[in-house]
Amino acid sequence: MPDSPRKQPPSKYTADRSIPGAFEGETVTRRRLMTLTVHGAGAVAASAFALPALGFAIGSAVFERPPVRWEAVGAPGDFPNDNYLPRVITTVEGIGEVGKTTVYMRARNADDDPKDAGVQPFIAISNRCMHLGCPVRWTQAASRFICPCHGGVYGFKGEVTGGPPVRPLDHFYTRVRNGQVEVGPRYSVNSEFKRFPSYRDPGQGLDGLSQYVYPGRFSTPKQ
Ligand code: FES
Secondary structure, eight states: OOOOOOOOOOOSSSTTTTTOOOOOSSOOHHHHHHHHHHHEEEEEEEHHHHHHHHHHHHHHHHSSOOHHHHHHHHOOGGSSSSOOOEEEEEEEESSSGGGGGEEEEEOTTTOGGGGGTTOSSSEEEEETTTTTTOOOEEEETTHHHHHHHHEEETTTTTTTSSSSSOOOOEEEEEEEETEEEEEEEEEEOOOTOOOOHHHTTTOOOTTTTTTHSSSSTTSSOOO
């Protein structure tokens, strides 16, 4: 009597018919597909958090920081201490107009904190709004910097007095060399005007925990 055909054990790639939804020859059950999909979505979500943090952590070691630039903007006597004058400086060389920005300049007065005199013998304030980055404009009649985009308003020292901006306007280091006022690197300040040399982007607060949530850019020029 011939042997009856031997029953083949199920392959590990062949679905078990006892699993609901599987059919013979199916290599991936719906259950397995869902598991893989959930794991894949989890990996994407984890990467969204981990990769930017990793970039900030190793970025400064991998990328070379640009050199510090100083640019002459006028003689010390050109600048009043109760009004701002606009000056255009180059912040990134070799990219034309895109690498230029406007700074509002004035001399110091008795209301300015004497502790800053060493790093800011003249006051240089960025025109980049700290809400979303629109160019603000100094309005002498109102003694305010006003943003045309969403109603952001800043006081005489660049402090936020109205609207959505999350911190005061950025500043620039200044110095006097060879009879000229020079403007150097940008820095950010929080609402108490504490300096953050690694400046932050618009929309990134610097008060309380926010200063740790938004680490400084590794592209900040070396001080
Ligand atoms: S960009 Fe200035 S208020 Fe929105």
